[in-house]
Amino acid sequence: MGRTNFAAMNCSIARTLEVIGERWSLLIVRDAFYGVRRFDDFQRDLGIARNVLTDRLATLVEWGVFDRRQYEDRPPRFEYVLTEKGRELLPVILTMMRWGDRWESGGDRPVTLTHRACGHVAEPVVACSHCRGDLLWKELRTDPIPVTLPARG
Amino acid sequence: MGRTNFAAMNCSIARTLEVIGERWSLLIVRDAFYGVRRFDDFQRDLGIARNVLTDRLATLVEWGVFDRRQYEDRPPRFEYVLTEKGRELLPVILTMMRWGDRWESGGDRPVTLTHRACGHVAEPVVACSHCRGDLLWKELRTDPIPVTLPARG
Numbered sequence A, B: 001m002g003r004t005n006f007a008a009m010n011c012s013i014a015r016t017l018e019v020i021g022e023r024w025s026l027l028i029v030r031d032a033f034y035g036v037r038r039f040d041d042f043q044r045d046l047g048i049a050r051n052v053l054t055d056r057l058a059t060l061v062e063w064g065v066f067d068r069r070q071y072e073d074r075p076p077r078f079e080y081v082l083t084e085k086g087r088e089l090l091p092v093i094l095t096m097m098r099w100g101d102r103w104e105s106g107g108d109r110p111v112t113l114t115h116r117a118c119g120h121v122a123e124p125v126v127a128c129s130h131c132r133g134d135l136l137w138k139e140l141r142t143d144p145i146p147v148t149l150p151a152r153g
Helices: A012-020 A025-033 A039-046 A050-062 A090-103 B012-020 B025-033 B039-046 B050-062 B090-103
Strands: A066-072 A077-082 A112-115 A124-128 A140-143 B066-072 B077-082 B112-115 B124-128 B140-143
Touching: A012 A025, A012 A050, A012 B025, A012 B090, A025 A039, A025 A050, A025 A077, A025 A090, A025 B012, A039 A050, A039 A077, A050 A066, A050 A077, A090 A124, A090 B012, A090 B090, A090 B124, A124 B090, B012 B025, B012 B050, B025 B039, B025 B050, B025 B077, B025 B090, B039 B050, B039 B077, B050 B066, B050 B077, B090 B124
Parallel strands: none
Antiparallel strands: A066 A077, A112 B140, A124 B124, A140 B112, B066 B077
């Protein structure tokens, strides 16, 4: 049985998972935010098998998450730089970080975020672009409801 | 070579991916938000192979994302209900939805969200819990920087 093509589903969550839904992909993107650009640096930091890293980077370049740029002629060497599309994955990464902090890190948060714009330690919250209030499921109406799903109770 | 245990990494993003980093897992959680509870309904809606669904649900129950509850005695039948831990995945799902809307749905957004609290169509944005401003990478300081990563330039 072949791998299901999530990109063909009429759902933006599924389409996103088609691009970054492999286990390693978001850790590669995370490293890129911290300034990692070169294959060997990704490989060393992540402890990922080289063939898996080659495959993931090629996929992420193909989807436009990374640009592959030559930085040396002899021998030819390349680095991987996040595109705007890639940089816009930050909200996904921050919400995952917060969830992991809360549910999987046993109170021993590996990294704290300080929001330099206001000077405070920040929890990333998902807010409404209009009123800036928290987006809670019970306060969200979805239109249209995906046709194959039951109406919400 | 065995599968890398992301839960052992000192990173809340990796730990989150250990729980929900398989391709199907977040689509199962998405369906649960829409009210799907039963194996056959998940299976039909997602078009997922039954053995894969069995495996994913068992993993999500094991990690405490779903409760498995018996709703019928003869024959014994079970339903899967999001726990608080599972419901708190909403921000991850909303940020993925927004990214997919913007980058993979070609302007044809499958679902719009209306924030009933303010009455407006909402884009989910990731904001600072303190000042409610957008969390931009250039305005975030991370402490400590993960030791294996280079200092940010």
